[in-house]
Amino acid sequence: MGKPTRVTNEIRALRFAAGEMTQAELADRVGLTRQTIIAIEQGRYSPSLEVAFRIARVFGVPLERVFGYPEEES
Numbered sequence: 001m002g003k004p005t006r007v008t009n010e011i012r013a014l015r016f017a018a019g020e021m022t023q024a025e026l027a028d029r030v031g032l033t034r035q036t037i038i039a040i041e042q043g044r045y046s047p048s049l050e051v052a053f054r055i056a057r058v059f060g061v062p063l064e065r066v067f068g069y070p071e072e073e074s
Helices: 011-017 023-030 034-041 049-059
Strands: none
Touching: 011 023, 011 034, 011 049, 023 034, 023 049
């Protein structure tokens, strides 16, 4: 894969807060593979906007609670 994305995420923490949901369970709920969830969690892949919203909805939180994008440094 290419260089890591600057998009950050809290998916792992949200999975554990949601009764220790597995990566496979999250993948099933949003229609992805477990490998894709792993890549997103590790910052190696940025999901599409649609997928990002589906992930946030699984946890019942706003998109900004799941994903972040650091501001440009001057």
